[in-house]
Amino acid sequence: MSSILRIVQSFFWILLGVAVGYILLVFLMYLLQGKMIYHPQKSLSYTPEDVGLSYDDITFTTEDGLSLHGWYIPADSNITVLYFHGNAGNISGRLQTIQLLHDLGVNVFIFDYRGYGKSDGRPSEEGTYKDARAAWDYLESERNTESDRIVIMGRSLGGAVASWLAVQKQSAVTATIIESTFISAADLGADLYPWLPVRSIIKYDYNTIENIKQIESPLFMAHSRDDEIIPYYHGKSLFEAANSPKTFVELQGSHGSGFWETGEKYRRALRQFLNANTRNQ
Structure with missing residues (x-):
């Protein structure tokens, strides 16, 4: 009987240890959410000059x-x-995107959120929204860009x-492009x-x-079935929820480079979208 009791007691302490460990892990994850979501890099490795583009x-x-840094x-x-x-790195890791958009014949304004690259501050959800609004305002006020000539x-x-x-500038933005994105922060986290x-x-909401x-x-x-970070169904769910007119391109390749690995299929579709929905004259 005593041996059975010892087994039960041992099992109880094991379960208690697992439960306490799990609770501590959950608490740690709660505290470290920001570090899990944002992975900024401060140093810039490259500039557009490295791919032959003036900026x-x-x-x-x-x-x-806060002072933010970007390239035009x-x-x-x-x-x-x-x-x-x-969420990771900074603008210097986006030269392929910059070059691709430039080759499609549009100006590009790319910047780093607060805490990334040469931008001041620390990243947060509300902060990224303030940064987005400031970037739009810069184009309008400093570049004299008409709102109906801006693609988000x-x-x-x-x-x-x-x-x-795009929601905040509903009556102004001419077109919106969203790629390899999640339904919400909670859905992706789950x-x-x-x-x-x-x-x-x-x-976090997002x-x-x-x-x-x-x-x-x-x-x-656009979204890739091969996306190893944000499952493909996120992109399809977003597309199904979207209003028309809308276009979806299935990419091939990883989360970070599917747009590049897909090649001409992606570039052709994006070019057609921009030509059909902007007044580039």
């Missing part, structure tokens, strides 16, 4: 007084793509930020960490699907 080095200020890459066009990058584009986390700005109560502890439902400008979307 203007830009600084501009947010409504809460001209293409002798009156259409400008305002580009929002993903974002990839991954940048797609969530872009969708938010996919990545199914063993955690993500929906109960997450402090509710792309609710923004998508409100966007009325022509919408271009």
Whole structure:
């Protein structure tokens, strides 16, 4: 009898240890959410000159007084793509995107969120929204870009930020491009960490699907079935929720490079979308 009791007691302490460990892990994940979402890199490895493109080095200020850094890459066009990058690195890791858009004949304005690259501050959800608004204001006030000549584009986390700005500038933006983006921060977290109560502890919203439902400008979307970070069904769910007119391109390749690996199929579709929905004259 005593041996059975010892076994029961041992089993109890094992379960208690596992439960305590799990609770501590959940608490740690709660505290470290910001570090799990944002992975900024401060040093810039390359500039557009490394791919033969001239550019203007830009600084501009947010409504809460932070100085942000970006690049403006001209293409002798009156259409400008305002580009929002993903959660890791900084603008110097987006030269393929810059070159591709430049080759399509549009100006590109790309910048780093607060805490990334040469931009001041620390990243946060509300901060990325303030940064997005400041970037739009820079194009209008400093570049004298007419609002109906601005295309909002974002990839991954940048797609969530872009969708938010597209709603804020509903009557102004000419077209919106969202690629390899998640339904919401909670949905993606639940996919990545199914063993955690993500929906109960997450402090971030980034509710792309609710923004998508409100966007009325022509919408271009793309996602890869091979995406190893954001499952393909996220992109399809966003597309199904979107209003017309809308275009979807299925990419091939990884999360970070599917647009490049897909090649001409992607470039052709994006070129057709831009030609059909912008007044580049």
